[in-house]
Amino acid sequence: MSLDFPVLPPELEREIFEEVATQWPETIPSLLLVSHRVYEWIEKIKYRTVTSTGELSTCSLATLRRAIQSNSKAPSFFHTHVRHLFVRRLFRGKETENMMLPEILRVCTGIQSLAFIRCGIPSSLLPTLATLRPRQLWMRIDSLVFETDLCRPMLTCVTHLALWDRVTSIHSDIAAWLSLLAMFPSLTHLMIIAAKPSLAPHILASSKKFKVLVTYSDISGKELDNADDRYVNIGVHKFAEQWLMGTRGGNNFWARAEAFIAKKRRGEIQPVWRYWIEDADGI
Incomplete structure (x- = not known):
């Protein structure tokens, strides 16, 4: 009996x-x-990327919480399949929203990319966060300053760190900065929101382990005469969309910064001292 439609191999399907x-x-x-x-x-992918509302992602916090509370799956399912969590203004909402995150984080301990954007982290959440081992972390620095010992276990595996606040106006002491960054032994990529380029040389000179240092701002112009070729000013883009693009392996700001550095080292960026990306760079 012949079939009148094509049959794909299960792996390809x-x-x-x-x-x-x-x-x-x-x-x-x-x-x-x-x-x-x-x-x-598809169910495994459904819970892969979680955002506060579910916008642009595979799942919302509320949907994930209902799935956890249903007890229809073992906690190991969520540990394995929830990989990216993006929280924005969570603690300005209803009390029920305030209660979601601790419950979710206690189960979803395999999160690899964790982002808290434009919202503070209450001290009551820090013990739960300390059990996580994310590779990428996006947060406000003032959430760590006074609880560094408690959070230290969470920082051990972080390779990509984005600090979301005007940190240079809060902590201008370079020594304090370097002391904070020293708590990230695996850190290779650092992004500082709204930072001035003058901060970059001090940080990059402190360690050769940094591969990329990005400032995410509208600052441009020749403020550094001889910028380290690991430094890039990425310009202002939609942050949430950039983060989500990265979870899908897309050309987000980390990828763009690395592409710019590679082109600069090949002599394709002119003038040679430029450290910001322009449209003509094709990145």
Whole structure:
């Protein structure tokens, strides 16, 4: 008996469905209804990237919390499959929202990329955070300053750190800065929001382990005569979209900064002292 439609190998079929779910998360509810086998593939992706409202991601905090509370899956499922968490202004909302995050973080201990954008972190949450080992961390520095010993275990595996506040106006002491950064033994990529370029040489001179130092601001112009080639001013872009792009392996600001540095080292950036990205760079 011949079939009148093509049959794809299961491996290829799975790859197609997973790619669609990853690149277009809004299709996930429909994909879950296709078949039992597709449901098994896509459900794991559904909880991969979580944001406060679910916008542009695969899942919202409320949806994840309901799934955890349903006890339909073992905690190990969420430990394995929840990989990225983005929180914005969580603690300005309702009390029920304030209670979501501790419960979620106690179960989702395998998070690799953790972002707290434009919101403070209450001290009551720090013991729970200390159990995590993220690779990428995006937060306000004042959340760490007075609780560094408690948070130190969380910082050991961080390779990419973005500090979200006007840190130079709060902590202008370079020695204090370097002491703070020393608590990140694996750190190779650092982004400082709204920082002046004059801060970059002091940080980069302190360690050769840094591969990239980015300032995320609208500052441009020749403020440094001989900028270290590891320093890039990325300019202002939509931060949430950039973060989410990175979770999908896209060309986010980390990738763009690395591409700029590579071009600069090949002599493709002119003038040679320029440390900010321009549209003509094609990055």
